[in-house]
Amino acid sequence: KAGVTQTPRYLIKTRGQQVTLSCSPISGHRSVSWYQQTPGQGLQFLFEYFSETQRNKGNFPGRFSGRQFSNSRSEMNVSTLELGDSALYLCASSPGLAGEDYEQYFGPGTRLTVT
Amino acid sequence: AQSVTQLGSHVSVSEGALVLLRCNYSSSVPPYLFWYVQYPNQGLQLLLKYTSAATLVKGINGFEAEFKKSETSFHLTKPSAHMSDAAEYFCAVSLTGGGNKLTFGTGTQLKVEL
Numbered sequence: 001k002a003g004v005t006q007t008p009r010y011l012i013k014t015r016g017q018q019v020t021l022s023c024s025p026i027s028g029h030r031s032v033s034w035y036q037q038t039p040g041q042g043l044q045f046l047f048e049y050f051s052e053t054q055r056n057k058g059n060f061p062g063r064f065s066g067r068q069f070s071n072s073r074s075e076m077n078v079s080t081l082e083l084g085d086s087a088l089y090l091c092a093s094s095p096g097l098a099g100e101d102y103e104q105y106f107g108p109g110t111r112l113t114v115t
Numbered sequence: 116a117q118s119v120t121q122l123g124s125h126v127s128v129s130e131g132a133l134v135l136l137r138c139n140y141s142s143s144v145p146p147y148l149f150w151y152v153q154y155p156n157q158g159l160q161l162l163l164k165y166t167s168a169a170t171l172v173k174g175i176n177g178f179e180a181e182f183k184k185s186e187t188s189f190h191l192t193k194p195s196a197h198m199s200d201a202a203e204y205f206c207a208v209s210l211t212g213g214g215n216k217l218t219f220g221t222g223t224q225l226k227v228e229l
Contacts, residue, residue: 004158033215043205043219056216090158094215102147102166104215106158 002027004093004107012113018079021110025072025093032074033104034066037088046089049074050097078112086114117142117208121220129228134178134193136223138206141187147209148189149217150180154202162204165189176200201227 005024013019025032033056034046045058049068066076072093078085088111092104122137140146147166151159163174170182180191189206206220 031215033217035217035219042221043207043217045216045218048215050215058216092159092215092217097215102209102215103161103164104217105161106151108156108158 004091004105006089006091006107006110008110009108010111010113012115013081014115015081015083017081018077019081019112020075020077021089021091021112023074023076023091023093023107025074025091026105029093029095029105030072031094031096032068032072033092033094034074034076035090035092036060037090037109038086043090046076055097081114083114085112087112117146117210117218119206119208119218119220121204121206121223123223124221125224125226127226127228128196130198131195134191134196134200134225136191136204136206136225138180138189138191138220139187140189140206140208142208142210144210145184148180148182149207149209150174150178150189150191151205151207151219152202153205153222159205162191196225196227198227198229201225 007022031050033048037043048056052068063079068074088109090109091107094104120139149164150162163172165182173179178193207217
């Protein structure tokens with residue numbers, strides 16, 4: 001079974017631009033979560049989608065948004081990029097909501113550099 | 116709100132020595148606890164998880180962790196370190212009923228020396 005895939009793997013953008021990152025979960029998984037990883041702030045939760053509905057949102061400004069499609073693929077968008085948005089963005093998928101069999105599987109990430 | 120504290124941002128051990136990476140959590144309700152490993156330029160790989168079954172959890176690559184409620188700890192151990200264990204390790208917590216949100220510790224970089 002293929003793992004979580006994220007595209008693109010690397011991205012360079014300029015301040016003020018916007019960017020869209022894509023995540024394809026493991027086949028059959030209905031939940032997708034996004035995390036931002038930076039040296040200063042570590043791993044921080046962005047948001048979580050389940051069956052096309054945002055179920056949880058982290059403490060990020062409204063410039064960060066996301067969505068999930070009917071095939072469970074997810075995209076996140078960052079508008080008006082700032083230098084501080086440079087980070088590794090990780091997507092994780094899981095079969096459903098948290099429970100005894102809960103596990104999240106992470107993709108390789110998209111490395112975003114804002115100049 | 117839950118939080119995770121990892122003591123020691125860098126840990127260095129000799130090959131063949133015991134690996135001990137510390138994790139303490141704070142949570143008002145019984146949590147789910149996880150250890151992840153991250154190799155350079157890669158995503159996170161799940162090593163093991165605690166979800167209220169056995170308190171001693173065995174994971175992949177010879178790692179195990181013990182959930183101690185009285186100490187609010189979930190330390191990761193491996194009896195004998197291997198060079199391939201050099202990586203960054205993250206402890207994470209998720210609340211039961213809290214969806215799939217993970218709260219991570221700040222990570223511990225493990226160095227394995229010959």
